[in-house]
């Protein structure tokens with residue numbers, strides 16, 4: 062059995078959909094990562110074969126003004142999980158982010174490239190990665206990007222809502238990897254199932270191909286009027302990496318690429334499809 066942390070989140074819900082009954086998924090109230098004792102107690106109670114840590118303080122702009130909170134969860138809290146895993150020799154899968162790179166490299170980042178976190182959220186995730194490495198536990202650090210899915214609010218959903226009222230502006234100078242949560246869930250479960258032969262290393266598992274945000278929206282919302290613009294015209298509290306392309310070749314070869322082009326949930330919604338999640342991978 063897998064202990065899933067972050068089961069109520071966007072990725073967590075996709076994992077629970079992908080393998081009903083495959084997880085124990087305590088709420089953040091039952092197991093708050095900031096509470097080392099609660100984490101230890103959960104590990105001792107459930108004795109999981111793997112911990113899949115998809116929990117986090119994920120408000121990228123909010124972390125700019127709430128840095129301490131972001132570090133308490135993503136840095137210190139992740140350290141609590143890693144320490145508990147090391148103590149019981151339970152492998153850990155930890156989700157991290159493309160924001161740990163500053164986007165100035167000019168080429169896709171390899172998993173072993175040096176980190177240069179671009180904002181406070183990313184710095185807290187990099188601190189989580191550092192604590193995982195320092196704990197000595199067997200760990201897969203999985204960096205991903207631009208998560209979107211059939212339920213809940215996400216970037217595509219928010220833009221689709223705006224596009225129904227008129228033209229939308231989208232930046233064409235930020236490149237990255239749209240990653241459908243169901244595709245990432247499938248990839249993560251393949252990694253967990255392969256635990257006995259795992260190299261326990263750092264992976265870049267994200268949607269393919271890399272694309273700029275405007276092209277992404279034009280592709281998944283073909284009915285919308287998308288106007289292209291640049292990041293300097295839409296300042297946000299937290300900086301984003303301009304070129305956050307990741308070298309996903311090892312992850313693609315190991316457990317299959319994660320395709321995003323066909324995940325047109327919002328097209329399906331426009332067509333009044335009732336069971337959106339069932340059609341998420343309709344081709």
Ligand SMILES: NC(=O)c1ccc[n+]([C@@H]2O[C@H](COP(=O)([O-])OP(=O)(O)OC[C@H]3O[C@@H](n4cnc5c(N)ncnc54)[C@H](OP(=O)(O)O)[C@@H]3O)[C@@H](O)[C@H]2O)c1
Nearest residue numbers: 067069070071072089093094116117119156205206207208
């Ligand atoms: N979203 C993206 O585009 C993106 C990109 C790259 C990497 N990631 C990483 O991927 C992972 C999953 O992201 P997501 O978008 O699915 O996240 P999400 O929807 O924001 O969900 C976050 C989850 O973390 C839980 N959580 C928050 N604080 C906690 C605490 N103190 N103790 C225990 N649990 C806590 C939340 O529980 P409650 O619901 O109870 O608050 C929720 O289940 C995260 O590690 C994130 O950093 C995300």
